Structures are given as C-alpha cells and as structure tokens.
Amino acid sequence: MSPTSNAARSKAAMRAAEGFVTRNYQDLVHGAGLLGGVGAQCRCVSLTARLRRANRMDCYCWRELRWLHDLFCLQVGSDPDSTDAPYFCDLSPDDPAVNGLCLLADALGDLLAEIEREHTQTVSEHTDDAGRDAA
Numbered sequence: 001m002s003p004t005s006n007a008a009r010s011k012a013a014m015r016a017a018e019g020f021v022t023r024n025y026q027d028l029v030h031g032a033g034l035l036g037g038v039g040a041q042c043r044c045v046s047l048t049a050r051l052r053r054a055n056r057m058d059c060y061c062w063r064e065l066r067w068l069h070d071l072f073c074l075q076v077g078s079d080p081d082s083t084d085a086p087y088f089c090d091l092s093p094d095d096p097a098v099n100g101l102c103l104l105a106d107a108l109g110d111l112l113a114e115i116e117r118e119h120t121q122t123v124s125e126h127t128d129d130a131g132r133d134a135a
Contacts, residue, residue: 010056013115017065018051020111024104028068031101035071037087044068057115069112072105 021028025048032040047064054061070076074088091098 007056009118009121013057013118014051014054014061016114017057017061017111018054020107021048021051024107027100027104031072031097031104032068033087034091034097035074035087035101036076040071040076040087057119062115065108065112065115069105069108072101072108 028048029041029044032044036043043064047061047068050061050064067076076088
C-alpha cells in the first residue's frame with residue numbers, strides 16, 4: 001500500500017468526522033452544554049474548529065471525539081465528585097432532549113467505529129507491505 005492511500009484514508013476519516021460535527025453542530029454543542037456545562041461546550045466548539053482546519057485525523061481530534069462520545073454516553077459526569085456532575089444530575093430522564101442525546105451518542109459511536117476501521121485497515125496494509133519488502 002502506498003503512502004498516498006494511507007493519506008487518502010486519513011483524509012477520508014477526517015472528512016467523515018468534520019462532516020458529522022458540521023451536520024450536527026448545534027445539537028452537539030447544546031447537548032455538551034446540557035451534560036457538561038460551558039466547559040464541555042467550549043471543548044465541543046474547539047474540536048469542531050480543529051476538525052475544519054485539519055487535513056488528517058490527529059491524536060487531539062481522536063481523543064476529543066472519544067471524549068465527546070463518552071460525554072454523550074454519560075461516562076463523563078457520572079462521578080458525583082466530578083466537576084461535570086451537577087449538569088449530568090440536573091438532566092431528567094423524562095426530558096425530551098434525552099432521546100436526541102441518545103441518538104447523537106449512537107451516531108458518535110458509529111463514527112468512531114468507522115474511523116477505527118479505517119485506521120486498522122491502514123495499519124494492517126502497512127504491516128503487510130513491510131513484510132513483503134522484507135521478504
């Protein structure tokens with residue numbers, strides 16, 4: 001596999017992530033605010049800006065996408081001693097926004113799985129190429 005195809009995969013993953021956050025921008029920022037307050041909203045806005053500028057998936061974007069997924073899956077804020085807990089605890093399960101938050105959590109999970117598949121395939125093909133070159 002050539003470096004060009006690796007770069008193309010990385011760009012495809014970046015375009016998928018950037019497209020997702022662009023399409024869902026307002027819902028993501030609003031949901032981040034509901035689940036984590038202004039600090040979470042700022043991280044979401046920062047991630048979106050970084051994804052729009054980046055030309056490949058870097059460690060920062062990957063980490064922040066995973067954090068955003070964790071936030072929407074209620075993995076962030078579920079600790080009663082965390083600074084995010086007041087936001088998490090104030091949200092009622094009966095709130096109409098909860099369904100939208102769950103749908104975004106699922107969609108974020110699908111996006112992360114897609115990016116991970118692309119990365120795994122790239123690494124696997126790179127390893128195969130290295131093995132052929134050594135033989």
